[in-house]
Amino acid sequence: MCICLSILLIIQVNNRKPYHSINFIIAHDGFTLYDLVSYNNKHNEANGENGNDGSNDNFSWNCGFEGETSDASIKALRSRQMKNFHLTLMVSQGTPMMLMGDEYGHTRYGNNNSYGHDTAINNFQWGQLDAGKNSHFRFFSEMIKFRRSHGVFRHENFLEKNDVTWHEDNWDNYESKFLAFTLHDNDGADIYLAFNAHNFFVKVSIAPAPPKRHWFRVYSAHECSRDFTYLFAEVDTNLSSPDDFVVEGVPGIGSTYNVAPYSCILLEAKS
Incomplete structure (x- = not known):
């Protein structure tokens, strides 16, 4: 609570508004949203630094299995968690920031320091976007539309x-x-x-x-x-x-x- 109040006081200096703060779950560094719910640990072997690069503090949960799995219950839980994160971001006061690719569940296979790769690890996967247009992508898209059409999520002043x-x-x-x-x-x-x-x-x-x-x-x-x-x-x-x-x-x-x-x-x- 003290931390939240401190942040609130800092943001309100010079009459700053809620939209001056940037809210995000995922940024360009670290795990993608999919990897946040699929990996407990970084997997940076492909970077050629023996796994010594990248942060060790990912604040993630793999939902019961590290990495890719065919377990339907774990996959369903991961899907649910991604929707939970996205909804939370979209109903928060302030300016939301998303990572491109999270709208279809892009994975870097646990690599949290992938800047040097010009491969599928970083390249946008249009086929996956099309495959999820009626499920994962649909939810993300509708949630964005809902936020944009409801001013209650975009107050001019702090609540x-x-x-x-x-x-x-x-x-x-x-x-x-x-x-x-x-x-x-x-x-x-x-x-x-x-x-x-x-x-x-x-x-x-x-x-x-x-x-x-x-x-x-x-x-x-x-x-x-x-x-x-x-x-x-x-x-x-x-x-x-x-x-x-x-x-x-x-x-x-x-x-x-x-x-x-x-x-x-x-x-x-x-x-």
């Missing part, structure tokens, strides 16, 4: 108390890996976000939508109940394409939602 409601009563629990909040829009088009980094489901109560509005969410048949408040939704990273991002929203469940392990949801209030 104040009335701009956000935190749905949290577990602040003192250092083991907690769940966070939920509502971003309030002036015209009532609020956005509800929940992030679950636990390895188990978290059942949450959804805050009431603004007056004359209903929440929109992704439909999930096994979660239907008789207690309808007409939740409709945009995003659930646990679901496969095209259900992970439904632009118009489809009928869903009532006042609670089971947020899957390692996933996040985005709900939009619509009239």
